[in-house]
Amino acid sequence: MSELAQDSLAIETRSLTKQFGSHKAVNAIDLAVPTGSVFGFLGPNGSGKTTTIRMLLGLISATSGEVRVLGQTMPQNLNSVLPKVGALVEGPAFYGYLSGEANLIRLDSADQFASSKDRIERVRAALERVGLSHAAKKKVHAYSLGMKQRLGIANALLQPRDLLILDEPTNGLDPQGTREVRNLVRSLASTGTTIFVSSHLLAEIEQLCSHVAVMSAGQIVAQGKIEDLRKEGETRIRVSTPDLDAAAAVLVALGLEPITTMDAQLRQEVVAPLHDSKLEGDKIVAALVKAKVRVSGFAVEEPSLEDRFVSLTGEGFDVVQ
Ligand SMILES: Nc1ncnc2c1ncn2[C@@H]1O[C@H](COP(=O)(O)OP(=O)(O)O)[C@@H](O)[C@H]1O
Ligand SMILES: [Mg+2]
Missing domain, CATH: 3.30.70.100 (Alpha-Beta Plaits)
Incomplete structure (x- = not known):
């Protein structure tokens, strides 16, 4: 396996495009997400964020353009790339009548790459990382929205990951849930995992991210370090x-x-x-x-x-x- 260089890119796209009928939901975007960054993918609703994320993960095919994730072309290398990528794309479906732990055990069992031998340790470690150990045995229908979202992130963390992709992880959460998820993203970032997080909220991205790409109507209108973009503004x-x-x-x-x-x-x-x-x-x-x-x-x-x-x-x- 090749070592990733300091300035390597965790995600790179070239002229990535997705067309639905005559509408280009994503229009020739060149994303460059540095390894180790907390990268904000910012844009109003309908600007093409989720569509882009679905293409990055090989959930839908691109109309044209190229995608590299962790240095490998997608979707050709899906099977070797996806085990290293944790993703939260729209709220995951949990069974309300099962506990958080039982839900994760089910999801881990469905992962063809996960060995059954250390499943329970893996599930408990993931619950611990998102601060849900105390609620492991509680039924999910008794979870708050913030706890459900953290459980979704725990699911993304069942395996060690080089890259986390989170699509609007605080959407629909109350201020408390938002804080919980934000703090969790911060603590995950401090371990060096590259995090790609989308949001339609500027404040969210500003508080969490080192880098940002701004989407508008399917196109990237600005990209780079947050500090550099800020300086382009006017004092x-x-x-x-x-x-x-x-x-x-x-x-x-x-x-x-x-x-x-x-x-x-x-x-x-x-x-x-x-x-x-x-x-x-x-x-x-x-x-x-x-x-x-x-x-x-x-x-x-x-x-x-x-x-x-x-x-x-x-x-x-x-x-x-
Ligand atoms: N499966 C689909 N079929 C047709 N149009 C779609 C589909 N998915 C998304 N779109 C359209 O693509 C555009 C971008 O959507 P989306 O990627 O969900 O934006 P965002 O995540 O930034 O809110 C929107 O105009 C949306 O209506
Ligand atoms: Mg979306």
């Missing part, structure tokens, strides 16, 4: 003042392009993008004060990922659950 300064014209004149004299606007409380303020200006906040404040502009508030706003994504996709993302 702005915001001045609250009763002396709007005087403040704007000072900013113009400093080479900025101010606009007058309203803040959330409908107070007038002057806002200017800093672009690649080397100006620092304290110099701007000093210039305003020197010109006797009354400054009641001043802020340098770091670029937000949300602004960046809205400008890339032309749509807003749900920022909170």
Whole structure:
């Protein structure tokens, strides 16, 4: 088996496309998911995330394009790749009248790659990793949604995995369940497993992921390290003042392009993008004060990922659950 290089890719697609009738649900995407990353696959509902994930796992065939998972072409190498990949694609079907442990035993038995000899140890270890040991004997119908989702992740973790693919793992969960799943993903990531996680929630991806690809209408509109994408956004300064014209004149004299606007409380303020200006906040404040502009508030706003994504996709993302 070949060692994966530091800069190797856990998932790579070239011009991957899926067409349903005349509609391209996934349109020529080039994904590059670095080994060891926690990679967010972000996009509004209907943008093609689940369709892509189904192709990655060989659950549906691509119309055209190429897929490599863990360095091997898919679906040709399905049998050698899938045992190393844990997946949670839409809620797994559990029997409510069976305990969590009994459900995992059933699912493990159905896995042609899993030996029966150490089944119970394997199931208990998976329950332990998702924090469900205490509820192992409890019937699944008495589980909360967050516990069911964690059981689904335990199922994905029955074998040691090089890659975990989670399709919207917090969808439909209450805030407590969301926190449980988020913490679990974080702890799994800290063990070095590559995690590919989709979401339509920007905040989710921002809190969990090192890298992101942004989907819009079947296409990738941005991809890379979250920090790099954030920097592509715009830093702005915001001045609250009763002396709007005087403040704007000072900013113009400093080479900025101010606009007058309203803040959330409908107070007038002057806002200017800093672009690649080397100006620092304290110099701007000093210039305003020197010109006797009354400054009641001043802020340098770091670029937000949300602004960046809205400008890339032309749509807003749900920022909170
Ligand atoms: N089996 C299918 N047949 C026809 N259209 C489909 C099918 N699956 C998905 N689609 C369409 O493909 C697009 C992308 O869907 P999906 O991949 O589920 O998006 P997401 O997971 O980002 O919400 C949607 O327009 C959806 O209606
Ligand atoms: Mg989906």
